[in-house]
Amino acid sequence: MVLIGHFYRQYCTRSAPDNARQLVSLALLWLWSIRLKHSYLRREGWTLGAREDWRYADMRARNGRHWWWMSFFLVYAVQQLMLVGITLPLYSVHASALPWNPIWDGAAAAGCLLGIGIAAIADTQLHEFLTANERRQAGGKPPVLLLNTGLWRYSRHPNYFGEQLWWWSLGMFAVNVGQRWALAGALFNSLCMVGVTRLTEARMLARPERAALFREYQRRTSVWLPWFQRSCRTKQI
Template sequence: MAARNLKNATIALLVPLPSIVFFLFFIHAHSDAAGGNSVFSWCYNHPFLLANVLFFFNVNVLFWIIGLIQSNNWMIDLYWTVIPVMLVHYYASHPMTVKDGLRSVVVIGLTWVWSVRLTHNYFRREKWQWGEREDWRFNEMRRQYGKQWWWVSFFAVYFSQQIFLIGICLPMYAIHMSNKPWDRWDFLATVACIIGIVIAYYADTQLHDFVQKNERLKELGAPTVPNLDKGLWRYSRHPNYFGEQLWWWSLAGFAWNLEQGWMFIGTFINTLCLAYVTVLVEKRMLKQQHRAEAYGRYQKSTSVWIPWFRSAIKDSKAKTS
């Protein structure tokens, strides 16, 4: 166990090096590349396309090969929390960048806070193990596609993540391609980003404590609590999802303020995807016999995402049915 954990940690720390080394070499050589016809000249003139090329080869291809070797696609979950940080620094340091210094520093700082929160939650959930398991949705698709999974996984697990991650991080590109001075809309977007991160943190912490409590009850042979409906979870069935979406939509608010409102498209697609995930999660909960009845009542009385007061009318109907 310890040896596997160390091996996976080493792989995870080394795997982004090809992109990092290439970009640092490009930065060092960019002064000679701006007007030439070399590969570096293309990199200089196409920062967004370069980000996609690096993602394709370093994440899609390399992560996919490692996943095939290990029969486990765990790494993409971990790097979901890291790639936005890498992208925001990439855009901030690219030679073509034009930016307002305050806006850039604030967004970089916010992205780091978001990443630290989500990375901490990932390792806490995985009991501080590297690559202990892959996402349950990938497990289900592995069973569904059987022998075809080896090539389906490239598109379902990795190529799709390029669309989502590059798309959802589009505002970071806009922020570093405009020197419009900081204004009150940037301040409001910042406050909303912080609120989203805080909500997601407390929601995930409450969920973690609930899971830990049930594990202790199970070890003692005592009945477990079928459903979490306390704290933020009293007002929303998925407050962690709400906090996460508030963060991304608020980040997109920076792009809107820079007259790049079309960049909401990445956030919108991500929201649609998370809505589908919400349906899958709730179906999965209802399939578990020990919690199906309690969760059914919870669905009838509690808002899906946006925190709101519980419905007393629906509660009373659930009790009399």
């Protein structure tokens, strides 16, 4: 995404090189990228390619010998479309000569920062939960089966919500220059995240020792948008 953003700045710019909207959107893109890469490397023990994404491993197991050609469309082609689609707002920003709007562009920047912050906090809480469980198991203690504290108390997938807030807020920069069509990429990304959310929750429910707890968690807790729990609290075990 960062390379695409700089490509647009190099070849599509129709305004002065110090256009605030361009500079701010690129700075935010770099911040998002650094946050995501840090989260990935921390999760993987600071190594590259050590583990395959469990979702792709599950799809291979389900599709068997057909996976080699299905993966081209379901993984590679789709991700290339998503890369181009979700960076369309950056094209709109760099192709516009309109000046920075303090109110609307400021709101878009604030939304981007909030999305990045929520995703970063949620990923950190999840990482601490998983590493604490590893320490518990190494000490012969049973693991905690459900993360329902911090942001995870108010959303079952606060990291996904943060990501979606980031991309839709980035898209608001395009809306501010009259290019609403550039939100198509954010919409496509959100639709893909619906499928990812279902896969993740199905995996949680597949473990018998955690299924009942997670069903109760589903009943009480919002899927993406952080909100207050619906009824009584379930104790963490």
